[in-house]
Amino acid sequence: MRERMHPIARRLGLLTAAAALFAGTLGGTADLAEAASPRAAENKMVLVARQDPGTLDFVKSNLTAMRLWIPANVVEPLVYFNKDGSVSPGVAESWTISDDKLTYTFKIRDTTFSNGAPVTAEDVVYSLNAMKNSPMVDYSAAYDAVTAIDKVDDHTVKVTLSRPSQSFWQGMGAISGLIQPEASAATIATNPIGTGPYKLKTYTTNSAFEFEANPTYWGEKPAVQNVSVRIITDGTAGLNALEAGEVDALPVITIDLWEQLSKRELDKKYSLVTYPQVGEPTYAILNQKLDKDLRETIARTFDRQSYNDAFGAAWGAENTCTFALPNQVWYSPENAETCPFPYDMEGAMATIAEKGYASTPLEYASLSDVPDLSLPADIMVPAMQAAGFNVNRNAIDLARYSQLIFQGRPPQFDVTIMSGDANPVQWACPDPSKAGWSTYCSAGYTQALADADAALSQEDYTVQMKKAADILRKDAVIVPLIAKKGVGLFNPDLKGFLEPRVGVAIEMAKLHW
């Protein structure tokens, strides 16, 4: 005989069932909200680019808009430098380096380019010579010590150097070491060919890149067969497209969107990645003509935390007194050891009063039409005035800034702020009469960089670069403030993001659903 349920128990049971149903409904809604992209089943993904590169010629262009997508994905370097410091094979299957670091011999992989042509030693010699003669100084600088690039046999290339050069070896894992077929050089601007995991199907200016997996790729096949990179110049539109499920990732989110990203809590709804490679240091420049004590006193009025906080995204930048990005071995975050002139308003005010700096008129040149530079200036100038400096802000647009500062000789500023390339070699200056727009020239710094480049070991290189960084920060001309990182936002189901190994290139082959 069936046992009858007590009415209260029955009601509790119904209530439990209803609650379970409601919870299930909610759970279902949540599942729906987090459902994988419809493109996952189709083995596709759609990424967003903010800028159109115009040209894909990686020999003649250094635009980030190109460097994000072509290197490592379509065109590979001879070797890859991994985050842990190890070196992996690229187009070069293996290599030997002579003990004196003057001869590099690369064994070329027996594979084909994505157009089916075999990779030959001639192609490698051609590619290295093309980069050696590149109009982009960043690329050709790797070959400063190179005296010969020779084919040894069909699969071996030998590079001879006049002196040991770290920048040459590092360049072989960067854009300077990209290998292309000589026969396809004419179409490089619109259809670059390489040995990478993807080949470029189409590139439509101001619209999109379409990539598909390279069937002849020598390595592990990409997990996602087809990749579309859609060019959406409006950042907010890009974020909206991600929220609407129209795209799967924005691998590079510029600083102007960080606050919005936080406020909309997109950093919580999606996978936020930060990586230094696409980042930039922001730094003040104090004209070297100013007295060194005066420069040091000005540097003490810089409150790095305020500049960082002004961007409204704690994950986006680090305070630092070192001219570097966090992936560079000589980098150090702000600390007592590496900050010779820490924020100290009281100390600065005392020095200004003691040395009478209030009577020295200072001109602060700021870029009015670059928000991420005018924002720190909005903080810096009132702080300098509050400390007692007689500082006048000259807010000028980029055209006039270029005229007065980048091209002006002598440059027309006492203090300014800039953000850009983290390459420390840009401040090298062998001849004081040829100091660049920054006005900085130091024989000691230049020698330290040269010593680092000639280092025979990674350890020695690191020591010398740290020495150079120390000279730079103590000279108080280039005064680093913050290191902005690259920020990306991915669909939570799209996994496998790897920090760029070839410059800033996003390695799409590592991404998978």
Added chain:
Amino acid sequence: MTMNQPSPMSAPAGVPISPPQRKPRRKLPRNASLLIGLVLTALFLAIALISFFYLPSNPNIPVIRNRLLPAGTPGHWLGTDVLGRDIIAQLMVGARTSILVGAGGATFSLILGTIAGLAAAASGKITDEAISRGSDILLAIPGMVTALVLAATMGSGALTTILALTAFFTPSFTRVIRSAAMGVLNEDFITAAKLYGRGKIFVLARHVLPNIAGVMIVQFTLYFAAGILTEAGLSYLGVGVHRPSISWGLMLNEAQQQVGVSSPLAIWPGFAIVLMVLGLNLLGDGLRDVLDPKLARRAS
């Protein structure tokens, strides 16, 4: 984008043709446009004046811990911007700059336009043609281009913006003043004054100027409003004023990046611009109604 400029067609309406018979005061209470315009304009002028003596806080000093406070926060009733600077304080100083630049541009244009317009109207055909065609040529140059060139060569700022407005508005003023002055110069009392032996300059100063004063005042208010709009546009584009100066256009420029995060940052200066320009336009319309005897006769 084009620079804002009131239509010259609205200008010469009602050039008085005989010496003083107007009694504007009598009509004031009945003219709603005039009253509303006066109230709005006086309100912003008062705010600008007060800003010289009192500000809730320094609008240029960042207080990072207060960044992006919402409207209604005690002590910051309209909120704060991305660096924690008070919006009310910025609007008050912005009123000062926007009014200074708008009024400066309109005043200099009025002076230069009046001189050129009177010269064209009273001189011979060659001078008239030269000034008129010169004005046509200047009017054909886009105002924004003039402003950008000036900003690139002199550096941007309030003075450059005033100069750009002057360069842009003067040809229009010249046309309007010339047209109004020619109407007066054809009157019999002018012929009588000439027969009485009065010189050209005396006639222009004693008889023509007072009779075109109504047109000048109305035009001034309209160009004042256009100047504020143009300044806002230039500052929004980054070629107007810069900190430590503050204008409503600069506030719009700075709010641009935060619109997706804190839209009121753009709404408050936008609202101030709309009210100020509305006030000046209503004031101009009201004054035209009061000072224009033809319109008054039609109304009665």
